[in-house]
Amino acid sequence: MTPAxxxxxxxDFYEPADAVTAAAxxxxxxxxxxxxxxxxxxxxMDEAMGQKRSWIPWASAAxxxxxxxxxxxxxxxxxxxxxxxxxxGKPFFSWPAFIPITFEAMVFWSALGTAFIAIVxxxxxxxxxxPPMTATGATVDRFVLWIAATDPKWDAAEAARxxxxxxxxxxxxxxxxxxxxx
Amino acid sequence: xxxxEMSPYATVMDDSQLTGSPIVLAGAGPYGGDLAxxxxxxxxxxxxxxxxxxxxxxxxxxxxxxxxxxxxxxxAFLSLLVLALVTLFYTGMGIAGVNQPVSWGSFIINxxxxxxxxHAGTLISAxxxxxxxxxxxxxNRAAEAMTLFAVACAGIFPVIHLGRxxxxxxxxxxxxxxxxxxxxFNSPLAWDIFAISTYGLVSLAFWYLGLLPDLATVRDRxxxxxxxxxxNAMCFGWNGSHRAWRHxxxxxxxxxxxxxxxxxxxxxxxxxxxxxxxxxGWHTTIFPPYFVIGAIFSxxxxxxxxxxxxxxxxxxxxxxxxxxxxxxxxxxxxxGMLVGxxxxxxxxxxxxxxxxxxxxxxxxxxxxxxxxAYAIMFTxxxxxxxxFWFKALRRNTWVLFVVSILVNVGMWFERYVIVVTSLHRxxxxxxWGMYALTFWDYAILFGSFGLFFTLFLLFVRFxxxxxxxxxxxxxxxxxxxxxxxxxxxxxxxxxxxxx
Numbered sequence: 001m002t003p004a005x006x007x008x009x010x011x012d013f014y015e016p017a018d019a020v021t022a023a024a025x026x027x028x029x030x031x032x033x034x035x036x037x038x039x040x041x042x043x044x045m046d047e048a049m050g051q052k053r054s055w056i057p058w059a060s061a062a063x064x065x066x067x068x069x070x071x072x073x074x075x076x077x078x079x080x081x082x083x084x085x086x087x088x089g090k091p092f093f094s095w096p097a098f099i100p101i102t103f104e105a106m107v108f109w110s111a112l113g114t115a116f117i118a119i120v121x122x123x124x125x126x127x128x129x130x131p132p133m134t135a136t137g138a139t140v141d142r143f144v145l146w147i148a149a150t151d152p153k154w155d156a157a158e159a160a161r162x163x164x165x166x167x168x169x170x171x172x173x174x175x176x177x178x179x180x181x182x
Numbered sequence: 183x184x185x186x187e188m189s190p191y192a193t194v195m196d197d198s199q200l201t202g203s204p205i206v207l208a209g210a211g212p213y214g215g216d217l218a219x220x221x222x223x224x225x226x227x228x229x230x231x232x233x234x235x236x237x238x239x240x241x242x243x244x245x246x247x248x249x250x251x252x253x254x255x256x257x258a259f260l261s262l263l264v265l266a267l268v269t270l271f272y273t274g275m276g277i278a279g280v281n282q283p284v285s286w287g288s289f290i291i292n293x294x295x296x297x298x299x300x301h302a303g304t305l306i307s308a309x310x311x312x313x314x315x316x317x318x319x320x321x322n323r324a325a326e327a328m329t330l331f332a333v334a335c336a337g338i339f340p341v342i343h344l345g346r347x348x349x350x351x352x353x354x355x356x357x358x359x360x361x362x363x364x365x366x367f368n369s370p371l372a373w374d375i376f377a378i379s380t381y382g383l384v385s386l387a388f389w390y391l392g393l394l395p396d397l398a399t400v401r402d403r404x405x406x407x408x409x410x411x412x413x414n415a416m417c418f419g420w421n422g423s424h425r426a427w428r429h430x431x432x433x434x435x436x437x438x439x440x441x442x443x444x445x446x447x448x449x450x451x452x453x454x455x456x457x458x459x460x461x462x463g464w465h466t467t468i469f470p471p472y473f474v475i476g477a478i479f480s481x482x483x484x485x486x487x488x489x490x491x492x493x494x495x496x497x498x499x500x501x502x503x504x505x506x507x508x509x510x511x512x513x514x515x516x517x518g519m520l521v522g523x524x525x526x527x528x529x530x531x532x533x534x535x536x537x538x539x540x541x542x543x544x545x546x547x548x549x550x551x552x553x554x555a556y557a558i559m560f561t562x563x564x565x566x567x568x569x570f571w572f573k574a575l576r577r578n579t580w581v582l583f584v585v586s587i588l589v590n591v592g593m594w595f596e597r598y599v600i601v602v603t604s605l606h607r608x609x610x611x612x613x614w615g616m617y618a619l620t621f622w623d624y625a626i627l628f629g630s631f632g633l634f635f636t637l638f639l640l641f642v643r644f645x646x647x648x649x650x651x652x653x654x655x656x657x658x659x660x661x662x663x664x665x666x667x668x669x670x671x672x673x674x675x676x677x678x679x680x681x
Binding site: 014035039040041042045046051053100104107108110122123125129132133136144169 | 229230231234355361362363364365367368370372373376377379380383384387390391394395398399402410414419421422423424425426427428429433434436437440441443444451454651652654655659662663664667
C-alpha cells in the first residue's frame, strides 16, 4: 500500500562507480527531481546527474571585490579625508601601506561569505529532500538514490520498479511525515 | 572473491607492513609489465562503517582516565595563566621582564611563536589540498584545530603587550566618541589586527565547513534524541545530498585558494612589525619569507608532537600511519633546511651590506652574551632535522617525537634571539642592557600551553579528530564497501518494496 503522503523513494548502492552509472540512467530516463546521498563527494557524479559547475566561485569573487572596496573605502576615508595625519611629510594617500589590510579584508569577506553561501545553497539550490534526519545510511557507507515525489514523472509503483531495475538494494518509499525517523 | 583478491590494499593491516615505497604488482601493468601503486592511506582493511566507529567512538564514551589526567594537567596550567594575567593586570607591567632597552619581550616572542604554530594547520588543510596531497586527510582535522587554538593563544599576547589591555578595543577602527580617534592604517601593528582576526575567523570557517559532513555522521550514530538534535543543528541538517556536495566542494576549493595566500600574508605581516622598523637585525627584506617558512617548520613540529600522542591514545594508527609521519618528517627537514638557509643568508647580508650596525648585531647574536640562545636555535632548527636524511629515523616515532619537541624549543628561541638580541644592544652603547624573563613571564608562557591543551583536549573529546568523509574518499571502495544486503545501520523503512 502506498501512503497518501509519500515524499519519495530511496534505493541503496554500495560503490561509487555503481552510483555514477545509476545516476546517468536515472537522468536518461527523464527524472529530474532526484538526488544522490553519499558519504563523500564522487568524481563524475556532477556530469552523471547533469549538474553544471557550481556558481559559488562567482559569489566568492563578488564578495572579494566587496571586501576590497570596503577596505579601500575605510582606509582612504580615515587616512585621507577624516583624520589626515602627517608622518614625516609622507603623503596622506599612502596607498602601498593600505595593501595589507585590503588583502585581508578581501579574504575575510570572500571566505566567510563563501562558507555561508555554500551552506545555504546546498539547501536552496536543490530538489526536495527526504524528511530531516531520515536514517539513510548515506553518512556511513551507502550511496543512496533519492527520487522525490514532486517529480513530474512520479508514480510510486513505477518509481519502485525503476529504482529496482537499476540494481538498487533495499528500495523503500519514504513517508513525508517522517516514517523513517529513528 | 575474497577481499585480498579484489584489492592489494586489503592485505595491508598495520604500520609493520608499510615500507614508504610503492607496492609493485608483478605483471599487473597495462602491457604486462609491473605496476607500482602507492601504499594505502588507511591500513587494516577497514570498511567505511568501521571508520565511523573508530573515529566517533571516543566522542561517545565517557572519557578515559588518561584523558582526565591530561585534562587536569592542562587545566592546572590554564589556571596558572589566569592567575598570572590577573596579577599582571592588577599589579602592572612592572612584574614582567620588559623594560628599556628590551621593550619587546616574552609577550611578542610568545605571540610570534604561537602564530607560527598555527601555520602548519592551514598549510596542511589548504596548500596540501590544492596540491592534491591525499595523505593530508588523516591529519588535517587535528592540524586545523591546532591552528585555531594556537591563534587563540597568540591572540592574547598582543593584548597583554599593550600594557593597558582594557583599552584593546581602541585597536578596532569604528566610529567612536573619542574624536573619532582612528587607528593609524600606515602602521604594521594595525595590519596585525586585521591579519590575525581574519586568519582566526577564516581558519574557523574552513575547519567548520570540513566538519559538517562528519557532524552528520556523529548525528546518525547518536542514540539519544538530544544528541541527535544537537549534532543535527551543528551540521545544518546535512544529509549527504550530492546537490549540496557540489556547492560544498566548490566552496572548499575557494576557501583553500583563499587560505593559501592568507597563511603567507599573516606571517609576512607579523614580520613587518619587525622589518619596517629601523633596528639593525630587524630591518631586512628577508624577514617575510624567513618568518613564513619558520612558522610552517614550527607548526609541523607541533603537528608531529600531537599526532604521536593521538595515534596512540585514540587507536588511530590505521588512519595516521607511519607513512603519514614520514611525510611530515620530510616536510620538517625541508623547512628546517630553508630556515638554516635563512640564518646563513642573514649573516652573509650583514657582511655583504657593509653596514657597520648590521654587522655588529649579527656578531653579537652569535657570539655576544646571548650566544647560548643562538646556539640552541641553530642546533635545534638547522642541524637536528638533518637526521631525517635517514629513512629509518624518519620512520621511528620516538626519534620523530624528540626532534619535534626540540624543534619547538628551537623555534621559540629563534623568536627570542630575534627580539632580544636586536634590542639589547642598539646604536648607543650607553643604553645597552640585558633582558631576563621573570617568574610571571614564565607563568604566562607555560600557562598559554595550558590554554592550548585544554582547548585541544576538549576538541578531541567532542568532535571527530579525523576528517571522516575525506578519509572515506581516499579508501579503496572494493575493500571499504558494505557487504551486499548487509544493513545493520539502516533504520526500518516505511515500506519494503524489494527483498
